[in-house]
Amino acid sequence: MAPLLTGLRQLLDSFTEIGLGYLSLDRPAGTLSGGQAQRTKMIRHLGSALTDVTYVFDEPTIGLHPHDIRRMNDLLLRLRDKGNTVLVVEHKPETIAIADHIVDLGPSAGTAGGTVCFEGTLDGLRHSATTTGRHLDDRTTLKASPRTPSGTLSIRGAATHNLRDVDVDIPLGVLCVLTGVAGSGKSSLIHGSVAGRDGVSPIRGSRRSNPATYTGLLDPIRKAFAKANGVRPALFSANSEGACPTCNGAGIIYTELGVMACVESTCEECQGKRFQASVLAYPLAGRNIAEVLAMPVAEAQRFFSEGEGRNPAAHRILGRLADVGLGYLSLGQPLTTLCGGERQRLKLATQMGDKGEIYILDEPTSGLHLADVEQLLGLIDRLVDTGRSVIVIEHHQAVMAHADWIIDLGPGAGHEGGRVVFEGTPADLVADRRTRTGEHLAAYVNA
Incomplete structure (x- = not known):
């Protein structure tokens, strides 16, 4: 025993x-x-x-x-x-630092990547000319002048999961970061007390949804194909008239095997292209609709910026996707294949074109390279500066340092958490240092 x-x-x-x-x-x-x-x-x-x-x-x-x-x-x-x-795919400098051997791929994402740019030790990477090496020691400074809130979103008596009757006022019109150790109650607070209110909704998607459909990008693309060929726009939607009749526009045949897992196989009729052969005969600047939807965002940006393919409406949406670091995603990639961070950034790119209210991003830096974090922060700033209120659940110190207001939950996880242990500006949190977040943020900014 x-x-x-x-x-x-x-x-x-x-x-x-x-x-x-x-x-x-x-x-x-x-x-x-x-x-x-x-x-x-x-x-x-x-x-x-x-x-x-x-x-x-x-x-x-x-x-x-x-x-x-x-x-x-x-x-x-x-x-x-x-x-x-032990092989680890990772972006966090803290984990890269413990590696015995580092392999850095690039130089960029998608079709511009796929090359081994560096192999060696941490010190060698730090002194290399690769994008990772240049940004390995990046540090975001504390925001000198935090924005002034335009109001507050009051939460009273929150008790979802491990929360202990939490009362907190979330400032509006600013970038508010909700942080704390894993399991401290951050998601419980937001999804249990905020997410059901007007103006707040998570990104959802099915196997038939993709970045082009979710962002509205497919609409100007369909209209451009229709105008160029004198046919109906509905032909260029895999969910409408142009869909392959065998797979109904999915590109994949799903076979149910009772108690066993569903088996997926590429549709033999359309070869996974999702459209009828007759639809693929209609070109736009030398490309058919399946070829355009297979393009990464960065390539599509160039395609719709000039020549016969020039389309200002599509180019604007693609620009927002590139701004949030999604230049490598294919336009027709199913949303079900995106990680949580990619979905959050896709949601953010879409909201850049909307009339704003309150938006929640749950760990938008997940899967994001060091070089892209600053770009993401700039995009969030643009969102806030146009009147939106942005609440971010995040552990990344760069996002905490850039916040206007921080709400820190803890002090521990599970039954040891569920309380607000700090509210205030990043500078106040660093000066306080009584919480675990305060200690790590102070070390990050070298305070």
Whole structure:
């Protein structure tokens, strides 16, 4: 019995060490976020007696506070020290810093990437001319003059999940960052008390939705094809008249196998292009509709900027997508294949063209390269400067430093959290330093 109890204690200790101490043991695996699932997987392998195994983790720091990243790094090193190989796809400098060997791909995204730009040590990367090397030590300074709120959004008695009758006033007309360690109650506060109000809605998408349909980009594209060929715009929608009759415009045939997982296969009729062959015969500047929807945003920007393909309406929307760091996404890529951060930035790009109210972004820096964070902050500033109120749930120190107002939840996770431990400007948080967020933000800005 004693060995069993010892093993259970070690397993539960690992959950706490990696920042998952707030999870209940009966929680369904399907409700875990990507980062939570990866960390749970990491814990399982820590207790394994296997060695000489290769582990691959894709952005395990997603959803982690700087305090939790430090603990996760320790677990990655423990996996390595057991005689295993650990491969990590990551953008966070804190995790890049512990690597024994770094491979930097680029030089850009999408079709402009795919090349190994650097291989070597952290010091070598820091002195390289790559985009990652140049931005590795970037630090955002504290905002000198925070904006003045135009009003407040009052929350009273919030008690969703671990929240303890939280009363807080969220300032409007500014960039407000909600932060705190993983599991402290940030998402519970926003989704339980704010998300149901007018003007706040999360991005949703199905297998048939893509960046072109979600942003409204498909409308000017369809009209341009129709005008160039003298036919109806409906022909150039895979959800309408032009859809392949075999797969109904999905490009994929889904076969249900009862209790087994659904099997996907490329449609033999349209070869995954989603449109009827007759529709693909109509060109615009030498490209058919399937070829245009297969373009990355950056390529489509050039296509619609000049010559026969020139389309100012489409170009404006594509410009906003590029501004939020989504220049590598294909116009027809299903929304179900986008990560959470990509969906948040897609939502942000769309809202840049709307009349604004209150907008919530949940970790928009997820999956974002160091070089693109500053660009994202500039875009959020533009959103706020046009009268919107932006509430961001975020752990990235650059976003915290750039905020007009910070609400820090904690002090810990789960039953140890659920309280507002700080409200004020980033400068006040750094000066206070009593919270974990304050400590890490002060270290980030070298205060």
